[in-house]
Amino acid sequence: MADWCGRFSPETELKAQKELNENPATRDDDIQSVRDLVVTRPDIKFIRTDDAFILRFLRARKFDTYEAFRLYARYYEYRQIHKAIFQEFSVSNPEMYQALMDGFPAVLDNTDHFGRKILVLNTANWEVWRYPYIHILRAMLLSLEYLIQDEETQIHGFVIIVDWTAFSFKQAARLSPGLMRLTIEGLQDCFPARFGGIHFVNQPWYVEAAFAICRPFLKQNTKKKIFLHGNNLTTLHSHIHKEILPSELGGLLPAYNIGKFARELLEQDFGIDYGSSSPSSDHKDITMGLTRSLSVPLANDQYNDKETKDDSQDNMELLLTFD
Known part of the structure; x- marks a missing residue:
């Protein structure tokens, strides 16, 4: 069982309990419940599975363990899909x-x-x-x-x-x-x-x-x-x-x-290593690599993110249509 005592002020502890449904008595069990779901997504490499890291996702989703795991999975899925963003x-x-x-x-x-x-x-x-x-x-x-x-x-x-x-x-x-x-x-x-x-x-x-x-x-x-x-x-x-x-x-x-x-x-000297392969700083690799959306819909069915272009004129015309 992790020792969570004295990690932040009593006022913050009270806020966590009232607003985020964080219960010190069940916190370790909630963390383990999220960790147990990792096996349901073998397609994702969960680099960090420690208590402190998983706790971030529980707090972000008010200790709904299912929603916390969905966010946890999306976090790493986004980083796997858009590898170029997270190189170097x-x-x-x-x-x-x-x-x-x-x-x-x-x-x-x-x-x-x-x-x-x-x-x-x-x-x-x-x-x-x-x-x-x-x-x-x-x-x-x-x-x-x-x-x-x-x-x-x-x-x-x-x-x-x-x-x-x-x-x-x-x-x-x-x-x-x-x-x-x-x-x-x-x-x-x-x-x-x-x-x-x-x-x-x-x-x-x-x-x-x-x-x-x-x-x-x-x-x-x-x-x-x-x-x-x-x-x-x-x-x-x-x-x-x-x-x-x-x-x-x-x-x-x-x-x-x-x-x-x-x-x-x-x-x-802050940085994070997501275990990416050969580094690249070509921003075109990033903008062209939008292969699929994790959750948000496209603005229309005709938009193909594989065809994303850095075309100033086309982008400005699109902006003008929404005036």
């Missing part, structure tokens, strides 16, 4: 480190009033000629892996703020439906985290158009957690108090350092 999956990878240093994501020092980690992404920092969007997704997934190691974060979760100030047509054209679907799958369906809210600020009309494309991929519960604030930061502050936000987001704190979190990862 480390902060020492220059491509990922570059995206991290540009603040994808930045992690604020303070949590919100619910104890949730606050991640900020400023799209103006993405210069498309330097690296493709897939490096941002990889950096985001690596960051979440690092942060979710903390048990307080497993229980409280995350909120994400995306600042779309100065987001250009040229950037929007690089976000194909296939890449958007890949992102949604990776965060919504295949990662053991609780996302309390995703807040868009200063978004132009074509971001809202892109969001319309994404809506069919989103679960109903996820849709309820996405807030489009536009230029009205007052509504953002009703969700995340300005006392803990930096000045860029209308907060009372000084401007945040976009590279601080990246340097923390570098100091830890």
Whole structure:
């Protein structure tokens, strides 16, 4: 039996019991129940089966052991299907480190009033000629892996703020439906985290158009957690108090350092080895490798993700149709 005593504060323990149905008396049995289901999916290589790792999935699914196992299986299935994303999956990878240093994501020092980690992404920092969007997704997934190691974060979760100030047509054209679907799958369906809210600020009309494309991929519960604030930061502050936000987001704190979190990862030399074969940094291998969806539907039956192209003109025309 694992010793779980004193791993987090009494307040967090109480929250885990009330909100996540976590029962210290049955926690070890719940973990074993999930582990026992591994044999039902011989097609998946479950690299980690230790108690602490499985516990993340139970917390993400409020200790429903069946749903926790489904998430556990999807986590590794996603990584098997999209192997190229997770090759050289480390902060020492220059491509990922570059995206991290540009603040994808930045992690604020303070949590919100619910104890949730606050991640900020400023799209103006993405210069498309330097690296493709897939490096941002990889950096985001690596960051979440690092942060979710903390048990307080497993229980409280995350909120994400995306600042779309100065987001250009040229950037929007690089976000194909296939890449958007890949992102949604990776965060919504295949990662053991609780996302309390995703807040868009200063978004132009074509971001809202892109969001319309994404809506069919989103679960109903996820849709309820996405807030489009536009230029009205007052509504953002009703969700995340300005006392803990930096000045860029209308907060009372000084401007945040976009590279601080990246340097923390570098100091830890953080990375994960999923047992992938020969490494590749060709982002085309990733975007062309969308062979099937784990759970979210395609926007229409005619979209073939094997034919995903990095074609700026085609992508922009698709965005314009949703105005």
